[in-house]
Amino acid sequence: MAQRALEQATGPLTGLRVIDLTINVLGPVATQILGDMGADVIKVEPPSGDQNRQNGPGRNPGMSVFYLIMNRNKRSIVLDLKQPDCMEALMKLVETADVIVHSMRPSAAKRLGICYEKIRERNPRIIYAFAPGYRGDGPYKDMPAFDDVIQGESGLAAINRDADGRPRYFPTVIVDKFCGYVLASSISMALYHRERTGQGQEVLVPMLETMLQFNLFEHLWEGALGESDGQGLGYTRMFSPHRRPYATQDGYICLLAVNDEQWRRVLTAIGRPELLEDPRFCRMTERMRNINELYGILGDAISKQPSAYWEKTFAEADVPHGQVRELNELMQDEYLRTTGFFRKVEHPTEGNLVMTSIPVQFSASPGNVRYLPPNLGEHSQEVLGALGYSAEQVERLSATRTGAPQSPPVSHAAGSEGMSIEIAAQPRS
Secondary structure, three states, rough: OOOOOOOOOOOOOOOEEEEOOOOOOOOOOOOOHHHOOEHHHHHHHHOOOOHHHOOOOOOOOOOOOHHHHOOEEEEEEEOOOOOOOHHHHHHHOOOOOOEEEEOOOOOOOOHHHOOHHHHHHOOOOEEEEEEEOOOOOOOOOOOOOOOOHHHHHOOOOHHHHHHHHHHOOOOOOHHHHHHHHHHHHHHHHHHHHHHHHHOOOOEOOOOHHHHHHHHHHHHHHHHHHOOOOOOOOOOOHHHOOOOEEEEEEEEEEEOOOOOOOHHHHHHHHOOHHHHHHOOOOOOHHHHHOOOOHHHHHHHHHOOOHHHHHHHHHHHHOOOOEEEEOOOOOOOHHHHHHHOOOOOEEOOOOOEEEEEEEOOOOOOOOOOOOOOOOOOOOOOOHHHHHOOOOOOOHHHHHHHHHHOOOOOOOOEEEEEEHHHHOOOOOOOOO
């Protein structure tokens, strides 16, 4: 039986319908954000399901943690879009929708019959959105791309070099997640445009260019003056070997001062107020030129006292600061417990689950959690029945494929790298 909504939608996107044809991370992150904000997100899956259903540990086949984390506030239906009757069912669903989001390269979407031109024929007001690796008007428009590839091409892996100078990936799928947020916000902008003009449109978020802008907001540096051949790129302060969490007597602490007043508070707090008159450190321009030395002085002073001392001292001085916490400490963090960031829920088939709360707060239209991550095809009868299909027709369209046996979840050790190898020929995330 399909789970019913836990409560009524209250977010700013309440009343909008989103068709979700996405897989992996980028697309599901974007559509979950839309769902959290009130949209009715219908996750259309192939008979085998979103491959993330198999990534990581889980209590039941097809319900792995990687899937559970990014697929709340969605209803799942099964349609094999290679079958004409299933494609027609999708098109009927398109006629009722405000947004459609997919994870395919343009050529693959065109071959399948869900390019913008085809979708627009059935619903001219629809927002058609996707996030391929590269711009749609460039020579790479149909090249595959994953998070690791874009981390390399955007310069992120290079600025994250290890101690031996070798480029390395950030230990998080930073490209997929950030581009997922950009995709969700871009869809919302397109919806606002439609509200004013009545005009639907295609929205393309290229992963490479999006991450280049993200990386170069500060690192374009001298290149912004138009006088550099590329040698002047890179925000100096970011590359100081002393820019890292400061070791205390019993742990690590983070802090950052930016303007003159903040540096006055920091240098006073560490007992070095005379440095305020030092020509190397008295103004921002001079501090930037001597940032390595300044950070070194700061680190040496902080190492002489325990973390609790510095937390109290910097709090009294109104200096931005915080402790370094390991991942396994976060769920016990007192602040996060106080704000209820981690929420325990009871899933109909998966038992006790922990999910993060919705971080964005709206005073008049707060988002909420209405659906827990659905089982494969859980809402096929509900969604397709509302389009006029009989129970027997829905059964044929879903093909009892909803009950097809699933592969057991892969071990957590396989991770996303293992998945990337398995799905290299598939549409990007």
